[in-house]
Amino acid sequence: MAQVLEFRLPDLGEGLTEAEIVRWLVQVGDVVTVDQPVVEVETAKAMVEVPCPYGGVVTARYGEEGTELPVGAPLLTVAVGAPAEEGDESSGNVLVGYGTSAAPARRRRVRPPRPDARPTDGVPRTVDSVEGPAPVPSASASAASTRGHRADVPRYLDGPVPVISPLVRRLARDNGVDLRHLRGSGPDGLILRADVEDALRAATARGGGTRTTAVTAAPVVPAGSAPDSLAPRPAATTAGTRIPLKGVRGAVADKLSRSRREIPDATCWVDADATELMRARAAMNATGGPRISLLALLARICTSALARFPELNSTVDTEAREIVRLDQVHLGFAAQTERGLVVPVVRDAHARDAESLTAEFARLTEAARAGTLTPGELTAGTFTLNNYGVFGVDGSTPIINHPEAAMLGVGRIVPRPWVYEGELAVRQVVQLSLTFDHRVCDGGTAGGFLRYVADCVEQPAVLLRTL
Known part of the structure; x- marks a missing residue:
């Protein structure tokens, strides 16, 4: 049977x-x-x-x-x-x-x-x-069937409230939402993130602050007040297209918001003459064999700099109030895709040469655009390299990729007037910026890191010291 x-x-x-x-x-x-x-x-x-x-x-x-x-x-x-x-x-x-x-x-x-x-x-x-x-037909359909109904509000007085993840529980706690008064839209009444967010939106729309006893999207009506059908509705907002913050875009929004809330960041920057670096790359690629990418050379410079300034390859354990310096460099790099910005991670970048880095960057970029990156290839980064020069801009003050401690930004490389060997000349100039977590180091360390990176860009032979 x-x-x-x-x-x-x-x-x-x-x-x-x-x-x-x-x-x-x-x-x-x-x-x-x-x-x-x-x-x-x-x-x-x-x-x-x-x-x-x-x-x-x-x-x-x-x-x-x-x-x-x-x-x-x-x-x-x-x-x-x-x-x-x-x-x-x-x-x-x-x-x-x-x-x-x-x-x-x-x-x-x-x-x-x-x-x-x-x-x-x-x-x-x-x-x-x-x-x-x-x-059930779907999670959204299940949610729709429960939202707006305040009958039989679950009161979890004798045991834990069924919540889908600790992150949702923390979201509720940080915003003053009493989970005991929520009716979850997930399987078996499981409280989802959308339930907490709906409760927050409903409380805000009614001017009730963040503390709420809402059932999913609708707050509990206080005694003596009018039901929803009679209660005044907030004025309609300006018409426009609404785009849900979900999937990759939602994850990016959550992570960047958390970074802004938790990390006291600072940014320093410097202009560098990249003419010799471009010549060195051209010489490498003229010898035959796999071509070396500019991103790979910048990554090699990053790993060398992090060996000298390990404070920037770290994370902050806020609960223990400790700075954790990490032994391996797992280098993240920003990649733009049709579904939004993602940050693939090159594992053990400090142990790779320029040729290996070039191949891994190419593989991860292709997987990012195809949408086939695994969670393991998108997590556990320790430092991020952001080449925003590909968008045609010179500088930026990026948001640190939480929970990392720093991010190196690279602008476009363009011909500019430059004083070279005492004379004015046209050179290939790039702006470098370092955004860092001020908890892990002071400006002296950050400036030393960025100056070393600039020296390697201007004189690639400096890297021979670490080979």
Whole structure:
């Protein structure tokens, strides 16, 4: 007898709590094999294909393309053959490299489907379902069905409040939201980030400050006040196009906002004559073999500078009130894509030569534009190199990539008047800037780092000392 197993959005690792369905790779009625990719989703880190751990016939899909689902929400159901021994119907490798595991044993117990389960594709469920809450059309649809209803507000007085992640709990705590008065829109009443944000927006719109007892988007009406249908509405804002802050763009917004809140940054800059560096690169590429990129040479200069000034290759543990100097240099670099700015990370950049750095920069850039970077390739950076000169600008005061301590900015290299060997000449000039966390070092260290970088740009032979 066939058994229907429900496949839920797996834990994608790296603190990711939600993903957006970009493209379904299977249809209802399709036969899938174990570990076959069934849906393409976009997380705050990258675009990934999610493989299904079951083999059988797809009986239902949950969530249309463009729907954002929390981790743990149903994705699809698969009718498999006769029940086998534990571990036979599942590979256990839901998403290799993302910290997944085999489905728990309790999911093997069968019970009839709940009458309120409605798959988004309209296909009724006519076979038994695994134990657990019935699938919902999507996380957003579930949220829509609960928002604005204040009846049966959950009061978690005797135990912990079900919250999807510690980050959401912290968001609520920092903004004075009482989670005990929220009704979550996730599976089994799980409180999602959107629930907390909706409560904050509702409180702000009504001029009630940040402290709220809202149920998702609607705050609890104080005794004696008018219900929502009679309460005055805030004036409409100026008309315009609304673009959701989600996916990569949402992650960038959150990270930059946190950096601005937590890091007391300062910026210093210097102009440098890059003529000799450009000549050195041309000489390298004239000898044959793989071409060396300018970014790779700048990265090599960065790693040499960080060896001399390790204070800038560090992070701040705010809870312990300690500066943590890091042993390895994992060099991030800014890459612009159609989905927004991402920062891929070159692992162990300090141990690579210019040729290896060139190859790795090219590989990561191509993966970034294709949307195939893994979370591991987008995290754990220790220092960032930002080549904003590719946008045709000379200078910038960038925001530090939290939790790093510094970022080197490189402007465009253009011909300019320059005093060279006592005479006015036209030279290839670049502006370099260093934005640093003033907690990890003072201006003397930051200035020494930037001056060393400028010296290497002006006289590449300086690097021979560290080879």
